[in-house]
Amino acid sequence: MSHRSDTKTSAQDQPAWHTMEAVEVEQRLQSAAAGLSEAEAVARRSVYGENRLAPPKTRGPLMRLLAQFHNILLYVMLASAVVTAALGHWVDTGVLLGAVVINAIIGFIQEGKAEAALVAIRAMLPTHATVIRGGSRRQIDASELVPGDRVLLASGDRVPADLRLITVKELRVDEAALTGESLPVDKTVDPVAEHAALGDRHGMAYSGTLVVFGQATGIVVATGAATELGRINQMLSGIRQLATPLLRQVDRFGRILALVILALCAATFMLGTLWRGHPAAEMFMMAIALAASAIPEGLPAIMTVTLALGVQRMARRNAIVRRLPAVETLGSVTVICSDKTGTLTRNEMTVQRVVCAEQHFEVSGVGYAPQGECNLGGQPVAPEQYPPLALAIRSGVLCNDARLHEENGQWHIDGDPTEGALLVLGGKTGLTAKLAAEAWPRLDSIPFESQHCFMATYHQDQDGAPWIFVKGAPERVMDMCDRQLSTTGDQPLDPDYWRRMATDIAARGLRLLALGYKQARPLHGQLGMEDMQSGYCLLALVGIIDPPREEAIAAVADCHRAGIQVKMITGDHAETARAIGAALDIGIGKPAITGAEVALMDDASLRQAVQNVDVFARASPEHKLRLVQALQDSGQVVAMTGDGVNDAPALKRADVGIAMGLKGTEAAKEASDMVLADDNFATIATAVREGRAVYDNLKKFILFMLPTNGGEALVIIAAILFELTLPLTPAQVLWINMVTSGTLGLALAFEPAERGIMTRRPRPPGQALLSGFFVWRVLMVSVLMMTGALGLFLWEMNTTGDLQTARTLAVNAVVMAEMFYLLNSRSIFAPVVNRAGLTGNPYVLLAIGTCVLLQLSFTYTPLMQDLFGSTALTPVEWLKVIGAGLLVFFVAELEKVVMRRTSLASSDCSSAY
Known part of the structure; x- marks a missing residue:
C-alpha cells in the first residue's frame, strides 16, 4: 500500500504524481469520493506524521x-x-x-x-483546510492532513499540502514564490511528462501557493517535509553560511600580524637581556610597549564604524543591510545572479506590439502608467487613421474584467495583469475603460476558462448595432475566424500570415493574445458557446511582455564596466528570459540553459557551463543553489537576488543574498543579507559602489594605521639596538595610539567614493589584505616617521640633554607626521596636493583640529605633563615638529607620482586596491 513510509520521506521519494491520471492517483492512495474515514486518517497520520515542517536544530x-x-x-x-x-x-x-x-x-x-528564515517558511503553511472526510465536508486543522485526503480549494485559499488535482473550475494559482513564474498559472487535471518543470505541472497544486481564482478538488499526495515547500526548508536548514571575503582577509591578516608582533617582542626581549644586558623586568615592559605600539587595536572599532556608515549610506539608497559584513562583500562581488521578474523587470505587463493584417505597430511606454503612443515605421500615428488598430484597442478594453486606477501618483491594476496591459494600451490612445463602457455598454459575457482559452463579451454600440468581441489564445481565436480586417474592409483569413506573425512575436519573448469580433446578436438572446463556433473576423495579435526596467539596463551596463558578470536565473520560460536578457545586454550571443539541462549536468560540467552561460530559465530551488555553488567553486564571489521561497536556499548560500522588499516573501528576506526596499536592480549597482568605497576606506585606514604603529616600533627597536635612552615611554606609546586611532583614523571612515571606482575590475577573491606594494608603503612611511621622531630626539639630546623635551619632541613628531600622512591616506595613488585632496573630507580637517588640541593639552597642561612626562615646547621646536610631518607628506606624495608612472600602480590599483 502506497502510504507505507516514514516521516522522513522526501519529495524525491514520492511517485511522479503529475504524470498520473486522476483515477490512478485515487487507486494508489485509496482515496474514495467520500474521502477518508476519521480512523483511516488517524492511522495514516501515525505513519506520515503531522502536516507541518520540523523546526530547525539550533544552538542554545x-x-x-x-x-x-x-x-x-x-x-x-x-x-x-x-x-x-x-x-x-x-x-x-x-x-x-x-x-x-x-x-x-x-x-x-x-x-x-x-534562524528566522526557517520560521518564515513554516509560517507559509495555512492553519486550516477544507476536506471531505467520511462523506461530509469539514474544516480541519491543516496539520491533520494526510496523503489520500480530498481537499477543496477556492479563490483566496492557500494550498495546505501538495495536491494532485482531480476536478478544476477556472483555477488559477499564484506560484511565484515557489517557481518564479511571473503570472498566475492556469490549472487543469491533465497529466504531464515526468521531467516537466515544477511550473509546468498544471495538474498539481503545491503547498504554500495561493489560489487567485476559481475552484478545485485535489488529493493530498505529500505532507510536511515531503512537500516541495518542505524540501526547500530542508535545503535551507542544511546550508552553511560562508564567511565574507573581508573577514577571511582580516583573519589571515590578523594571524600573520600576531606572529610578526610576537616574533618582534621575543627578539627585542632576547636582544635586550642577552646582548645588551638589560634587566629582564625592564625588557619585559619594553616588549609590552612594543606590542602596544604594534597591535592595531583601532582596527575592530574602525571596521565597525566604517561598515555602519556604509549601512547608513546604503539605507538612503533603498538597500537595507541585515548583516554588517555584507556591506563590504558587495564591493568584492564578481558575479551577480539576478532574478528576472520585478528585479530586472517592472513586474507590470505591457503591450509592446500590435500586429494587424497589413501593419505592425510598436507601442511605446512601459508599466501601468497610460503614457505612450502607437508607432508605425518609427513615427507616431493616430489609431483612428487605421480602423483595424482602433477596433483592436477598443475590443481589448471592452473584453476585459481588470481595473486600472491611480493612487498617490502610482498606477495599479486590479485583476489579471495581461488584461490590465490592454487597459493601459487604451489609456495611451485616449480610450479609457469608462469611456468605452459608456459608449458601448456590455450586455453579456463568457468569462475566461482554461478549458476553452478565451473570453467573450457582447456589446451594443451608440447606433444600437450588436458586437461580440473575443480575446484569447491565438490558435483558439483563429479557429473561430474566417476573415481578417484590413484598412479597406474584410478579407479572407490568411492563416499562414498570422502563424508567421505569431512565431515572430513569440520569438521576441512576448506573450500572445488574439483579438477578434463578430457583428451579430447571440443566437438565444444571451451569449453562449454556440455563439463562439465561427463567423468571426480577426483583428490583431497583441504582444505583451513584462519589460525591463530602464534603470536596470543602465545598472547592468555599470556592472559590466566594473568587471562584474550579471547572470539571470529565473523560473520563467526560456524564450521570455532570452528576450529580456537581450534587452538588458545579458547573454547576447550565448545559449540559454533550462533547469532540466542543469539537472543532467554533473558538478564539473556545471562549473564549466556557468562560466559561459548568462541566462538560466525554468530554474528550481535546487538548480539555483547548484548554480551559486558552482560559481563559488570556480572562485567567484557571488551576489544572488530573489523574492520567493524558491530563492531562499540560494540566497543563504550566496556570499551576499539580496531579497526584494516590496514583493519578496518573508522567507527570502530572512535568508538574505540585504533587502532592496524598491525591488530595483539599479539599487544593487549603487550598493556595489558603496561596498567598494567601504573596502577602500578600510584599506586606507590599515595603510594609515600600520605605519603609525611601525614607526613607533622602529623607534623602540632602534633605541634598544643602539643602546639609546628610550625616545618613547610605554605610556607615551599608548597615548599616540589612542590619539591616532580615536581621532585621526576614524576620519577615513567618512571618505567618499573615489572617481572611477566602478571602472575597476573586482579584486581577486583570494587576494591578501595587503599587497606587495602596500607592504612597501608601510615600510617606507614607518622609516620616515622613525627618522623624524628619532632624529629630533637625538638632536635635542645632543644639543641640550633634556630627556623630557626630547621625548616630547618625539611624541609630537610622530603625531604630526600622522596628521600629514592622514591627508596622504585620503587617496592611495591619486595626489592630494589640491583643494579637493586637502579639504574634500571635512571630517579629516575636524580630526586634525581635534588632534592638535589634544597634543597642545599633552604638551602644556600640568596634568598631562605629570601623567606622560611631557614638557612645553618653544615655537622653534614646533617648527622642527612640523618639518618632521612635512617630510612624510612630501615624500609620500612624491612616491605616488612615481607609482602612477609605473605599471605597478595601474595593475595594483585595478586589482589589489
Whole structure:
C-alpha cells in the first residue's frame, strides 16, 4: 500500500504524481469520493506524521553567545586589553573589554535573526483546510492532513499540502514564490511528462501557493517535509553560511600580524637581556610597549564604524543591510545572479506590439502608467487613421474584467495583469475603460476558462448595432475566424500570415493574445458557446511582455564596466528570459540553459557551463543553489537576488543574498543579507559602489594605521639596538595610539567614493589584505616617521640633554607626521596636493583640529605633563615638529607620482586596491 513510509520521506521519494491520471492517483492512495474515514486518517497520520515542517536544530543561547568570541578581531581586542591592563591603564582596558562585549552581543542578535528564515517558511503553511472526510465536508486543522485526503480549494485559499488535482473550475494559482513564474498559472487535471518543470505541472497544486481564482478538488499526495515547500526548508536548514571575503582577509591578516608582533617582542626581549644586558623586568615592559605600539587595536572599532556608515549610506539608497559584513562583500562581488521578474523587470505587463493584417505597430511606454503612443515605421500615428488598430484597442478594453486606477501618483491594476496591459494600451490612445463602457455598454459575457482559452463579451454600440468581441489564445481565436480586417474592409483569413506573425512575436519573448469580433446578436438572446463556433473576423495579435526596467539596463551596463558578470536565473520560460536578457545586454550571443539541462549536468560540467552561460530559465530551488555553488567553486564571489521561497536556499548560500522588499516573501528576506526596499536592480549597482568605497576606506585606514604603529616600533627597536635612552615611554606609546586611532583614523571612515571606482575590475577573491606594494608603503612611511621622531630626539639630546623635551619632541613628531600622512591616506595613488585632496573630507580637517588640541593639552597642561612626562615646547621646536610631518607628506606624495608612472600602480590599483 502506497502510504507505507516514514516521516522522513522526501519529495524525491514520492511517485511522479503529475504524470498520473486522476483515477490512478485515487487507486494508489485509496482515496474514495467520500474521502477518508476519521480512523483511516488517524492511522495514516501515525505513519506520515503531522502536516507541518520540523523546526530547525539550533544552538542554545549560551552556546550562541560564547561562539561570538571566536573571532580574530575580538582576539586582537582582547590582546590589546591584556597589554593595557599589564601597563596599569585600566580605563583603556575597560573600553576595549566593553567593545568586545558589545561586538559579541551584536553578533548574538544577528545570528538569532538568521534562524528566522526557517520560521518564515513554516509560517507559509495555512492553519486550516477544507476536506471531505467520511462523506461530509469539514474544516480541519491543516496539520491533520494526510496523503489520500480530498481537499477543496477556492479563490483566496492557500494550498495546505501538495495536491494532485482531480476536478478544476477556472483555477488559477499564484506560484511565484515557489517557481518564479511571473503570472498566475492556469490549472487543469491533465497529466504531464515526468521531467516537466515544477511550473509546468498544471495538474498539481503545491503547498504554500495561493489560489487567485476559481475552484478545485485535489488529493493530498505529500505532507510536511515531503512537500516541495518542505524540501526547500530542508535545503535551507542544511546550508552553511560562508564567511565574507573581508573577514577571511582580516583573519589571515590578523594571524600573520600576531606572529610578526610576537616574533618582534621575543627578539627585542632576547636582544635586550642577552646582548645588551638589560634587566629582564625592564625588557619585559619594553616588549609590552612594543606590542602596544604594534597591535592595531583601532582596527575592530574602525571596521565597525566604517561598515555602519556604509549601512547608513546604503539605507538612503533603498538597500537595507541585515548583516554588517555584507556591506563590504558587495564591493568584492564578481558575479551577480539576478532574478528576472520585478528585479530586472517592472513586474507590470505591457503591450509592446500590435500586429494587424497589413501593419505592425510598436507601442511605446512601459508599466501601468497610460503614457505612450502607437508607432508605425518609427513615427507616431493616430489609431483612428487605421480602423483595424482602433477596433483592436477598443475590443481589448471592452473584453476585459481588470481595473486600472491611480493612487498617490502610482498606477495599479486590479485583476489579471495581461488584461490590465490592454487597459493601459487604451489609456495611451485616449480610450479609457469608462469611456468605452459608456459608449458601448456590455450586455453579456463568457468569462475566461482554461478549458476553452478565451473570453467573450457582447456589446451594443451608440447606433444600437450588436458586437461580440473575443480575446484569447491565438490558435483558439483563429479557429473561430474566417476573415481578417484590413484598412479597406474584410478579407479572407490568411492563416499562414498570422502563424508567421505569431512565431515572430513569440520569438521576441512576448506573450500572445488574439483579438477578434463578430457583428451579430447571440443566437438565444444571451451569449453562449454556440455563439463562439465561427463567423468571426480577426483583428490583431497583441504582444505583451513584462519589460525591463530602464534603470536596470543602465545598472547592468555599470556592472559590466566594473568587471562584474550579471547572470539571470529565473523560473520563467526560456524564450521570455532570452528576450529580456537581450534587452538588458545579458547573454547576447550565448545559449540559454533550462533547469532540466542543469539537472543532467554533473558538478564539473556545471562549473564549466556557468562560466559561459548568462541566462538560466525554468530554474528550481535546487538548480539555483547548484548554480551559486558552482560559481563559488570556480572562485567567484557571488551576489544572488530573489523574492520567493524558491530563492531562499540560494540566497543563504550566496556570499551576499539580496531579497526584494516590496514583493519578496518573508522567507527570502530572512535568508538574505540585504533587502532592496524598491525591488530595483539599479539599487544593487549603487550598493556595489558603496561596498567598494567601504573596502577602500578600510584599506586606507590599515595603510594609515600600520605605519603609525611601525614607526613607533622602529623607534623602540632602534633605541634598544643602539643602546639609546628610550625616545618613547610605554605610556607615551599608548597615548599616540589612542590619539591616532580615536581621532585621526576614524576620519577615513567618512571618505567618499573615489572617481572611477566602478571602472575597476573586482579584486581577486583570494587576494591578501595587503599587497606587495602596500607592504612597501608601510615600510617606507614607518622609516620616515622613525627618522623624524628619532632624529629630533637625538638632536635635542645632543644639543641640550633634556630627556623630557626630547621625548616630547618625539611624541609630537610622530603625531604630526600622522596628521600629514592622514591627508596622504585620503587617496592611495591619486595626489592630494589640491583643494579637493586637502579639504574634500571635512571630517579629516575636524580630526586634525581635534588632534592638535589634544597634543597642545599633552604638551602644556600640568596634568598631562605629570601623567606622560611631557614638557612645553618653544615655537622653534614646533617648527622642527612640523618639518618632521612635512617630510612624510612630501615624500609620500612624491612616491605616488612615481607609482602612477609605473605599471605597478595601474595593475595594483585595478586589482589589489
